[in-house]
Amino acid sequence: MTIPARLEEKLAPALKAALGDALPEGFAPAVAVSQDLRFGDYQCNAAMVLAKQARMNPRALAQAVIDAMGDMPICTMEIAGPGFLNFRLKPEFFASCASAMLQDDRLGVPAAAEPKTIVIDFSAPNVAKPMHVGHIRSTIIGDALARIARFMGHNVITDNHIGDWGTQFGMILWGWKNILNEQALADNPIEELLRVYKEVNALCKEKPELLPVCKAELVKLQSGDAENLAIWERCVAVSKSGLEKIYDQLDIHFDYWLGESAYNDALAPLVDEMIASGLARESEGAICVFSDGTLKPQDDPFLVQEKGEWKPIPCIVRKADGGFLYATTDLATLDFRTKVWQADAIWYVVGAPQAQHFRQIFDVERMRGITGDFRHVAFGSILGSDRRPFKTRSGDTVSLQDVLDEAIERAGKVIDEKSPDMPAEEREAVSRAVGIGAVKFAELSQNRMTDYVFDWDKMLALQGDTAPYLQNSYVRVRSIFRKVEGDAALPESLTLTEDAEIHLARMLVRFGEIVPSVLDDCRPNVLAGYLFDLARAFHSFYEACPVLRSEGAVRASRLALCELTSRVLKQGMALLGIHMPDRM
Structure with missing residues (x-):
């Protein structure tokens, strides 16, 4: 049980004792971390919330609650301002929690009380096209959420819903059949397929008569033509092979690669069922779903306001020419995930511009009686130094492979400067850990809805809110133990007297609260920010409290704090998909 939960458990009966029948039925006090440690470690505003309806002075009610709670072995209590209840945890309590964490493989993180089956849909590049810098956010955020949810004890299913079906084929x-270079395909399949697509697309603009010929090839594929189906299967296979090289470099793996094609046979029956139920109807030749009128207009994804009037924006599930759309495929995918995988939650890590699309398909599912924790985990854009979408100097989209290669190369130069004598094999592994880690942490340290500037120098800096800073912090902690002579056994109990010791223990104990909170709104940046604050607390402790030069119980306690810091940093970064090297 987290510390806020423990305090809330004590607060509930105290509020009942202070208010009696005036306590609203079902009221649950909420304890939050104090933003300013001058006011204690945790705060609760329940007294201010309840005082008015109980016709009491908030401070008087807060005092009555403190009196009802009596002496608390874990903290002292005080009243601040108009009636805040402040809780200041005792050093002995931090010491006991830190000791318990050292004996706990989960480092104080409670497992989910009710484990769920969670499907996380992320990355989802298109077949026959290279991944570009725009895929960073979905791929890295989705992987971090999957790692954290699994650590919490949920049954996580990761699905790479690749774009492997559509008009581009x-x-x-x-x-x-006409311009493919087989040698180029063998050397770099995705680049060759992209070249083919671009050249044919340009030819179709020059010679409009070619477009219906291409569409005829697509129709043959959709009709099951053996030759076209064999070509399509090879396209998917070589594309997947190329994509897996990048995923391996990122240490990201999927349980399934069920692309759009996996649901092709389900689309027509789905639309027919929606027509038969009256949910979908014809409009200008297309089959559409309109608002059912159960939501307020401002909350209705099927309405838009124009010139003071609400006008319909239907969800089209079949075009007038009989073709299906992304909405149709996503509805069929939701059906599969809820019925076959029995998903309790389905999270789509997809850019913010798709918000309207997901609002509509989630609401269509509601109309069909299919419910669950359906989330669109949206995110903003990656910008260049000019604060425009990140592009190459020539204006092309930046290749993700180029980004990763450059990150590793730049990290290698930093390693050469700091550790010129490092063996080549170790240098390569450390450069990879630092470079890839820098790219990941630059992403995960951001609020996912915020646009951010892709800045190499900031990303790879050994100071500031960066992966190299945290990796270097871990290396610094572990270096202490390489200098320990004799027995470095950890003590059964810790003694904390100095402010820097107490604050480091405070930060370590909060790990158990931070990790579960990430999933509340799918915010990996909460964990990233915590790890940065923990590293800063360690550096302050290291400067203020000599470790190896101290003696007896003080030395043992400080070594225990160092050991626990290294474990939390390593586990926390692992949950973000970032490796910690032993040397830098």
Whole structure:
């Protein structure tokens, strides 16, 4: 049980004792971390919330609650301002919690009380196209959420819903048969397929008569033509092979790669069922879903306000020409995930511009009686130094592979400067850990809805809110133990007297509260920010409290704090998908 939960458990009967029948039924006090340690470690505003309806002075009610709670072995209590209840944890309590964490493989993080089956849909690049810098956010955020949810004890299913079906394949099929370079395909399949697609797309603009020929190739594919199906399968296979090289470099792995094609056979029956139930109807030749009128207009994803009037924006599930859309495929995918995988929650890590799309399909599912924790985990854009979408100097989209290669190369130069004598094999591994870690942490330290500037110098800096800073902090902690002579056994109990010791223990104990909170709104930046604050607390402790030069119980306690710091840093960064090298 986390510290806020323990305090809330004590507060509830105290509020009942102070208010009697005036306590609203079902009221649950909420304890939050204090933003300013001058006011204690935790705060509760329950007295101010309840005082008015109980016709009491808030401070008087707060005092009555403190009196009802009596002496608390874990903290002291005080009243601040108009009636805040402040809780200041005792050093002995921090010491006992830190000792318990040292004996706990989970480092104080409680497992989920009710484990769920959670499907996380992330990355989802298109077949026959290289991954670009825009895929960073979905791929890295999705992986971090999967790692954290698994650590919490949930049954997590990761699915890479690749774009492996659609109109672009008509052009690729024609290009494969007419302009493909087999040697180039063997050397770099994704680049060759992209070249084919671009050239055919340009040819279609020059010669409009080619477009229906490409569409005919697509129709043959969709009809099960053996030749086109074999080409399509090879396109998917070589593309997947190329994508897996990047995922391996990122240490990201998927349970499934069920692309759009996996649901192709389910689309027509789905639309027919929606028509038969009256949920979908024809409009201008297309089959659409309109608002059912149960939501307020401002909350209705099927309405938009224009010139003071609410106008319909239906969800189209079948075009007038009989073709299906992303909405149709996503509805079929939701059906599969809820019925076959029995998902309690389905999270889509997809850019913010798709918000309207997901609001509509989630609401269509509601109309169909299919419910669950459906979330669109949206995110903003990555910008260049000009604060425009990150591009190459020529204006092309930046390749994700190029980003990762450059990150590793730049990290290698930093390692050469700091540790010129490091063996080549170790240098390569450390450069990879630092470079890839820098890219990941630069992403995960941001509020996911915020646009951010891609800055190499800041990303790889050994100071500030960066992965190298945290990795270097871990290396610094472990270096202490390489200098320990004799027995470094950890004590059964800790003694904390100095402010820096107490604050480091305070930060370590909060790990058990931070990790579960990440999943509340899918915010990995909460964990990233915590790890940065923990590293700063360690450096302050290290400067103020000599470790190896201290003696007896003080030395043992400080070594225990160092050991616990290294464990939390390593576990916390692992939950973000970032490796910690032993040397830098």
